[in-house]
Amino acid sequence: MRLRLFFLLLLVQQATSANEIKFGKVSKEEVAAKQHATYPEAEAAILHKKEWVRYNYQSETGWSQIREVHFRIKIYNKEGFDWATLQVPLYVSSSDREDIGSVKGYTFNLENGKVVSQKLKKDGVFIEEVNKYRNKASITMPEVREGSVLDIEYKITSPMFWHIDEFRLQYDIPVDQAEAQLNIPEYFIFKQYSRGTQPISVKQSKENRSLHVTYRSSDGSGWSAKSTHKTGSLDFFENVYNIGVSNIPALLDEKYTSNIDNFRASMKFELASTRFPNSPYKNYSLTWEDVAKSIYDYDDFGNELNRENYFDDEVDQLISGLSTDKEKAIAIFQHVKSKMNWDGYTGVGCSQGVRKAYKEGVGNVAEINLMLTAMFRYAGLEANPVLVSTRSHGIPIFPTRNGFNYVVAGLQTQNDFMLFDATDKNALPDVLPMRALNWFGRLIRDDGSSSQVNLMPKTKSLDAIMMVVDLNEDGSIRGKYRQQYTANNAFVFRNNYTSGSEDSYLDELEKKYVDLEISNFDLKNAKDLYKPVVQSYEFEKEVGYENIGGKIYLSPLFHLTTRENPFKMEKREYPIDYGYPWQDKYIISINIPEGYAVESIPEPIAVALPENLGQFRFNISATHNVISASVETALNSPIIPAHYYADLKEFYRHIIEKESEKIILAKS
Structure with a gap:
């Protein structure tokens, strides 16, 4: 029985050792992998991330914090090469600064069926000042190719023992496994907070710890007193937190997201109180x-x-x-x-x-x-x-x-x-x-x-466009354009416009609308902030419509047509943040060429989001030789809850489909 138990324990120990990931020891299978097993579209993946935060004490300087980090990253294709450089923020203040050290790294590649490694050199580590409060360490790995596996280790020493950096557990590439361990002395009580929607495992235990400390002691008194260094031990227990996640999908940023980090799977520890021997209890818990x-x-x-x-x-x-x-x-x-x-x-x-x-x-x-x-x-x-x-x-x-x-x-x-x-x-x-x-x-x-x-604005910002378009027989168009901005729309326009010259602004406008030639540009109220911004110009476009079999096919909004849905993900777990409510109003008049009449025009449509969050109205009419198009899109709330994502995606689908429908003119 004892022999059987011995072998059972040995097998468990061997299995545990086999699953343990050691720095500098990668498998051939990891390097040879061509794509991620669960997310084959991934450009790179974090195969393993481990962080260990512990505290140290010295009588001269007091408590400090040490954070050791190990990343193992797989590069699948060239789009993932950005992950060959890790950016590590380092805090700086007038009296304290964080330092990075013990930086080690290897790049592993497959050559002639064998795994070869390239060691990170000193010139691959660069520290620069970002501002007076922050430095940044950049760790750039050598010989990175498609298929490379990167192993990177570093250690941060911080005198700011009261602050623990957030543990980031989700990135814009998949994470196969991430774990963190915190060893916090009993004198510090921290609250825990989590972000994101991914399941996070947190286990807490206690361990005894003893620190050898050196301190000064005075013998005697008065002028004859002598100061000597003595050593002793500091015995206490630590609260140990083990945090773990596995198979975490990439957190993909999408349009109209305020700050993607607000929704990233992570753990935050905030100092709540301190309880030192022979000192009063201090409570930092705040409302x-x-x-x-x-x-x-x-x-x-x-x-x-x-x-x-x-x-x-x-x-x-x-x-x-x-x-x-x-x-x-x-x-x-x-x-x-x-x-x-x-x-x-x-x-x-x-x-x-x-x-x-x-x-x-x-x-x-x-x-x-x-x-x-x-x-x-x-x-x-x-x-x-x-x-x-x-x-x-x-x-x-x-x-x-x-x-x-x-x-x-x-x-x-x-x-x-x-x-x-x-x-x-x-x-x-x-x-x-x-x-x-x-x-x-x-x-x-x-x-x-x-x-x-x-803080969110209550008044809708207006973007109102009036456009008159003439259709030429050669397929080109000529028109006059007037646009008015109010409130936050005007603010954004003024900042963009004043950041460069008028020529550069017009160049960007012509590129945005593809082959549009702008002339007689005029801008009013650019500096009169309490009036709407009004820009107007004349334009020409060489190819403005299609002529097929003697019939004219044209989009009623021409170059203003919405062509792409900004929302592409199947589902979204964080809100859509426009920043402020807005309304776009387009009124377009199209002069029908002589000898043509309207054969068909798109049907009118009105689409609304739930709870009056937004609406889209589209209407086209024709009288004599003029086609009139009225299009209005409005988002009445600056923030749309995530559970309305499918509705919003469908809302934009209606916009794109309706605006892409053609007006057909036939010879009369």
Whole structure:
């Protein structure tokens, strides 16, 4: 019986060892594979990812965190070559910085039926400064080909023991297996949060640990005291978390996604409290009200907001003679936009302070918009800062001080509540840059209270086009075009237009509409922000319709026809985010050539999304020698829930089918 049990244990041990993935040991089958077994369309795959986070302690520097990472990546084709370079972010602050070390790597290829390896060299690792808060390490593997398997290891040492980076478990390529282990000393209590829809296994256990520490000790007293180094042990238990996933599909980004990372399978650990020996218990668990109050209490936030005497005279002149709150607000807003230039940095704290920023005309987002809020208040307006998480920062899923990285000004008038962001020259009241349109923000007041604020615009942005088209006998067309933009559409247009020259803009327009020749271009209200942008031009197109057997076949929208459905996936598990509600209205008049009459025109149609989320209306009529087309598409909500994805996909199918139907003209 003992012998049988011994062999059974030996077999289990051998099976466990066989499944264990060791760095630098790849199989011939892994290298020889031509495509992924489950997702044959994949350009690359993560065969294995393992992370191990543990804590260390030194008497001189205190606690630190070590993260060891191992990636095994398979490259299937040339489109997957981007995965030959890993990008590793490294945090930097005024007093602390993360360092990367122990970088090792091998590229495995199949040559003459044998697996050969190429070792990563020092010149394959490059560290660069991204900004004053972030560095980036790039690890570029050698000799990468179609079929290569890459093994990469590195270690990050961080003094920021209170912060654990999110464990990313899903990528834009499939993940066969990913696991993470955290060994957290009993003194730190972390909350766990997960993202995404994929199943994640989390197991928790406890282990004893002993650390050998060196410390200073003083013998004697007074001038005769001697300091000596002594060693001892620190005994404690650790909470061990083992996280695992397998067979995770690629997370594919699609149009109208705010930030794909919001929906990626991942695990986040947030410090909730600390419990050190001989020290009081500290609770870091927060509500959103706690977060707002703690940010307001920062010296580089609340104190800066309360400074006034650097702008008093200018504001007095600006509002002199103005009677309404809205007039005063707009005058101050325009002044700050023209005076200040954004340095590109986000954050909820001032870097140099509002006074210096105002003097130099340059500041970060907090300096500019806290300054704006302070001026509103000085003018007697009810204004408060509104904390925001930008789209690139993600949607906060739990209360944390790191949840917000942006601030705008909120203004309450007698009949309305408006949002202002003076970092962008083309912004307007309630027309924020796209980066700030991220669901909800939090307004904070002097008394420490706060409230949630909807950041998404309520007014639909209009794109209205009027077009008159003449059909020439040679198949070409000639026409006049007038387009009007309002609200967020106008904001986007102004930023795009002012980023280059008029010639470059027209070149892009002609390329967009393929072989369109534009002349007599005119643009109105490009700088008058409180009026709609209006662009007009004349155009010619060499091939504007088809003439088959003496009959003319033409698309009623010509080059404005919607030709492709933006939604291609079978299903989608995250919402569709347009950023703001919008309405497109096209009115097109087509002059029928002499000697022709209408044989057939597309039938009218009206399609609506559930719960009045959107509608599409299409109508064509003909009178005498003119065809009139009226087409309207509207999305009434900036965000469409994921469970309406099939409806939205079908909605666009109707648009494409109807707009592609032909008008047929026959000789009369």
